[in-house]
Amino acid sequence: MGIDTQMYDSDQYASLNRWDSRHLNMVKSHLDLKPGDRILEVGCGRGHLTKRLRDFGADAVGIDSNPHAAARAVTSGVSTMAAESLQFPRASFDKVVSVHAIEHIPDIRGAFDEMARVLKPGGRALFVYPAEPIQGSWAIPTAIVLHRNPFKAQQVHCQWLWPARLRAIAGPAGFSHVHSEFRLLSSPQFVSLFVRGSDAPRSDLPLETRLRSVAPDRKPVGADERTPSLARSLFALLTKPALSESD
Ligand SMILES: C[S@@+](CC[C@H](N)C(=O)[O-])C[C@H]1O[C@@H](n2cnc3c(N)ncnc32)[C@H](O)[C@@H]1O
Secondary structure (H helix, E strand, C coil): CCCCCHHHCCHHHHHCCCCCHHHHHHHHHHCCCCCCCEEEEECCCCCHHHHHHHHHCCEEEEEECCHHHHHCCCCCCEEECCCCCCCCCCCCEEEEEEECCHHHCCCHHHHHHHHHHHEEEEEEEEEEEECCCCCCHHHHHHHHHHHCCHHHHHHHCCCCCCHHHHHHHHHHHCEEEEEEEEEECCCEEEEEEEEECCCCCCCCCCHHHHHHHHCCCCCCCCHHHCCCHHHHHHHHHHHCCCCCCCC
């Protein structure tokens, strides 16, 4: 499939990309971040998270298909590249992270194949993506910036994702699901953690046991990070249905 990176070729869109520090502790703990880790951030925008990972001591690089993102990058290590066509050798990263980017990728299965290819066996992959009641609900401001048309929000968020759907996409690419959760930050969002290969902990084990088995040093989820009960109910509803691979 041809890769259309034109849609994101926008200086205005790159310049609007801001840092949201609320992700950082969760990313560090779920990825079991260690100085020296080789990390790829996919769809990194101007590289705000990549920068914090580098400041921590990780050997982090970011890629984004918008050339203006690299031109306006806040750190070195950001380059212009499409997630569906990663220019890195096989098994060259310990960890992959992507925050609010996978819902933008038309060939999402191609992107997951690529992320699996560049990740070492047993490596972790963490995805943060919007929990949308209707596809594109949270993409209206971006549709206005990119297209001057709010009705193109479903072209911006061309993927409507929730944990069961993401498992159905990531599984065939070679990822095993470890954990997913629902969070309320600036907008409702899901977080899903996978490992490359078939070594994921059994899904009937308690959450902390599962997370520690792939991140032994992680701290237990703090009270401030716990999900409210209404959100937990919604999450349970959204994670239950197992979709077939053709969905
Ligand atoms: C909502 S922004 C998120 C940026 C950053 N991760 C953050 O959290 O601030 C989505 C980013 O994904 C990038 N993107 C969209 N499609 C992409 C693709 N196929 N490959 C790589 N990056 C892509 C866009 O250019 C944009 O910078």
